[in-house]
Amino acid sequence: MRSVRAGSLALLVVALLAGCGLVSSSGTFHDATLPGGEKPLDGAELVVTSKSFTEGVLLGKITATYLAAAGAKVTDLTGAPGSASSRQAQLNGDADILWEYTGTGWVNYHNETEIIADPQELWQRVHDIELRENSLEWLPPSNFNDTYAFAASGPTAERLGVKSLSDVAALPVGDRTFCVDDEFFSRSDGFLPMLAKYGIPYNEPNGVPAANVTRMDAGVVYPATAKSAPCNFGMVYTTDGRVKNLSLTVLDDDKKFFLPYSGTAVVREPVITEYPVLRTLLGTLSERLTDQLMQDLNGRVDIDGEDPSDVAYDWLKSENLVE
Numbered sequence: 001m002r003s004v005r006a007g008s009l010a011l012l013v014v015a016l017l018a019g020c021g022l023v024s025s026s027g028t029f030h031d032a033t034l035p036g037g038e039k040p041l042d043g044a045e046l047v048v049t050s051k052s053f054t055e056g057v058l059l060g061k062i063t064a065t066y067l068a069a070a071g072a073k074v075t076d077l078t079g080a081p082g083s084a085s086s087r088q089a090q091l092n093g094d095a096d097i098l099w100e101y102t103g104t105g106w107v108n109y110h111n112e113t114e115i116i117a118d119p120q121e122l123w124q125r126v127h128d129i130e131l132r133e134n135s136l137e138w139l140p141p142s143n144f145n146d147t148y149a150f151a152a153s154g155p156t157a158e159r160l161g162v163k164s165l166s167d168v169a170a171l172p173v174g175d176r177t178f179c180v181d182d183e184f185f186s187r188s189d190g191f192l193p194m195l196a197k198y199g200i201p202y203n204e205p206n207g208v209p210a211a212n213v214t215r216m217d218a219g220v221v222y223p224a225t226a227k228s229a230p231c232n233f234g235m236v237y238t239t240d241g242r243v244k245n246l247s248l249t250v251l252d253d254d255k256k257f258f259l260p261y262s263g264t265a266v267v268r269e270p271v272i273t274e275y276p277v278l279r280t281l282l283g284t285l286s287e288r289l290t291d292q293l294m295q296d297l298n299g300r301v302d303i304d305g306e307d308p309s310d311v312a313y314d315w316l317k318s319e320n321l322v323e
Contacts, residue, residue, distance in 0.1 A: 241299025
């Protein structure tokens, strides 16, 4: 659930696309074939792009490897610089397939503010807007949701007896300590509105005093939360590999404040019209992707230092999707 920043990033993206063109992070993926040697995409030429963070690159590599195994000639443009450049490439017709997030489509691309808690309803709303306005088909969402959440270390969650954000709201003021990054603190769908949703007034003695909130780089939030210092609760992404690696306990958003950010394969309408088998192939990938799996795959890259191309290929083989 990595959102697009506006302003200077948008200008940078335009410069990148107009100047030197969209480039790949590595442009490489493993050669493979489908079991039985079938080639339902024989003759197809497809361009797969992705956002530049780990999960985006992994999804791009999985897709590129699998579709090439199905017979397509795939150009790998995974790891496009900045979140917006891959999106712009698809809008321009320079890229055909990109994994996106329903919450990103709703909030960042279409500036919607309505909170839609049901993942299927949110997907349908985004699907309809994107098909109508941009000729992009958002395929049915996968089973993973890379949204915002709050987590605590296992011992802290057990000591405080918390399983949900409502449980946090019921704690004594001194135990309501949070670590968040600057973007999340200031987002219209971020920290302060979340506190309001759960009836915890910010910067008030009976709520969350400003001194109880530590703002830091997003990457530092995870170890700080694991150590319960300087905070009991830290903002995390639900599919981040560090959640599992650091044995963090993700708290239930029981009042459904955070939007679903379901991972979704997006294909240009002319391409999927020409190659409708893409719906089946990408659906085969999508139905296997869960929060737990994405934590594992992301962790192999971010924590174990493995190459995304290797991780993608190994997973496809483990699922008997390629040989």
